[in-house]
Amino acid sequence: MKQILPHSDRSSLKYPGSEPQWKQWLLASETGSGKSIAYLLPLLQSLKLTELNASSSRTRANDKKEVNPRALILAPTHELARQLSMFAKALQHEIKMRIMCASRANTASSGQEKFSRSHARERGLRASEMSSMDLSGSDSGEFELSRNYHPVDVLVGTPMKLLEMVRGRGWEKDEDGPGLAPASDEVEDENRKLRRGRDKIPGVSNKAKNEGFIGLEHIEWVIVDEADVLFDPDFQETTRMLLSDISVARSSSSSFNNISSSDCSASTTHPFNLIFTSATIPTSLHNYIAQNHPDMQRLVSPGVHKLPKDLKVEYVDWTGGNRMADIEKRIRQVWAEDSSTIPKGNLSQVLIFCNKSNKVQVLGEYLESKKIKTVSVTSTSGTRARGSNRHLSGFLKTLPGKGPEVEQIEKREIIWDNEEADQHQTASSTSSGPAVSGPRVLKPTTTSVGYPPMPLSQFKEQTPRVMITTSLLSRGLDFSPTIKHVFIVDEPRNVLDFLHRAGRSGRAGHKGRVVVFGKFPDSGRGAGRSREVKKRVGELISRRRPTAP
C-alpha cells in the first residue's frame, strides 16, 4: 500500500493543474492474502484527494456521457465484480464515494433492459436514486441511468460488459469479419469458457445497438483484478481494447492498434494509473508485462505460486467403486470431525470443484438423493441469471454490515437468501396470526447482507452446506472461512488452476484443507503418476515457508 501511495499529502496528487505521474504496478501474492484491500484503500484515498484538489475547471457540465467514472476495476466474472464493489463500499466510513457495479447476469440484454427501465419508471426512480442502489444486487440486475448526469467514482465490471457500456450494445457486430461475435457458446469445457472472457449476451442485436453511456475522459485509475486471466491470450483482446479506449478518450495516442496482435513490442504508456493483481504469474502474463509494460513496478510476495500457509493437503484414494459415494463419505467425515470441535449443528461448509458442468449437475443430484443439500453453480446455471450474488449466499464471506440483524447473521457466518427470508416471513405471519409489524428489517442496500431472523434450527436445516462448481468460481472470490474444505475431484488443468481452486479455503490466516481425490497407489500400476502428482503439489507446500538464511 505504501508503495502505491507513498505520499498521502495532497500536493502529490494534484489534478489537473500539475501533470500527474501515471504509474503502473503488479501486485502478486498468494490467494487470500488481501490484494483487494491493498489496492482499494490507496485507490479510494487517491480519488478522494484528487477530488478535494480538483480545481473548478474540472466540472462535469461538459461531460458528453451519462456516467463518467474516475476509476475502473476489471474482473473476469460477474460474481467477482459484484463482490469487489460491495467490498469497496464496505470500506467507506466517513468519506463516501460512489461505487457502482456494472455487472449483471447472463440474461438477454433486451429483456433485462426492458425490465430495468420499466421497473425503475414504475418506482419513479431518478438516476441519482437508482445509482444509490446496489445495481449489482437484487433490486436491479442492470446498470441503468436516465439522462441525468451523476458522478460515479468507481465502476466495477467485466471488460466485456464495460466495453459494451462504453461502445454501445452490439458494437462487436460492427467490427470487420467475425470479430468478437460469440462463436462457440456450446463449447462444453468450463475452463475455456472462463478463459474466453466472453460474457454471453444472447439477444444482443443490431437493433439493440446504442451509442454507449460511459465516458472515459475522467479515468485516473484502472485496476485489472485477476490479471493473469484478463491478459490470457484468449481474454486480452477485450481487456486491451478497453484500455485503449480509455487512452484514446483521454486524448493520448494509443499504441494499441491491432486487436489481433499479440506481439506488441512497443512499451504501452497509459494516461492513468494502472494496477494488475494476480495470485499467479503465468508465462503469458510475464511476457505481456515484459513486452508492454517494462517499467511496471512488480510488488511480488514470497508466497506467490504457493499454497496459503494455513492450508493443508490431503489425498483420498478412489475406492474403485462409485466415486460419488466416495465423495459423499468424505463429506460425512468432515461433519463427523466437526462435531468434536464445533458446537452441535454448526457444520462447516465444503466447496467441490469439478471440471465440467454436467459433472456438477450429476454430483449435485446424487448428493441430494442422499439428503445432502447442495448448491450447484456453472456458467449456464439458471441461478446466475438473477443479476446478483444470491446464488452464492451463505458461501461468500460476509461483509461488515450495519445493525443488529446483520451482526446476528454474521455470528452464524451465513448470508441468508432474501427469497428464503421472504418465505419465512410469509410463513411466520400466517402461522402466528397477524403479520409481523414494525420495520421490514433490512432491505438489500449498498452492502447489506442481512435478512430477517429465523429460528436457528430451521435455518440450519434449510441451508446447504455443500457447493459444487467449476473453475468459474475459482478466481478471486472471497469465500467464507466456514468453508474449511475444498474438494478437488477432477484433475485441474494445471498447477495454477490447482492453486486458485485450493485457495478458496485457508484464506486470510484461517485454517483450511484441500482434499485431492484420485488414484494414489504406493506401488504397481499408477504409482509413478501418483508420485508425480504428490511431488508437484508437495513443491507448492515445501516452498511455502521462506527458508532460513
Ligand SMILES: Nc1ncnc2c1ncn2[C@@H]1O[C@H](COP(=O)(O)OP(=O)(O)OP(=O)(O)O)[C@@H](O)[C@H]1O
Ligand atoms: N490485514 C488483514 N487482516 C485480516 N484480514 C485481512 C487483512 N487484509 C485483508 N484481509 C481479508 O483477507 C481476505 C482475503 O482478501 P482478498 O479477497 O483481497 O484476497 P486476495 O489476495 O485477493 O485473494 P485471491 O488471490 O484469491 O483473489 C478478505 O476477507 C479480507 O477482508
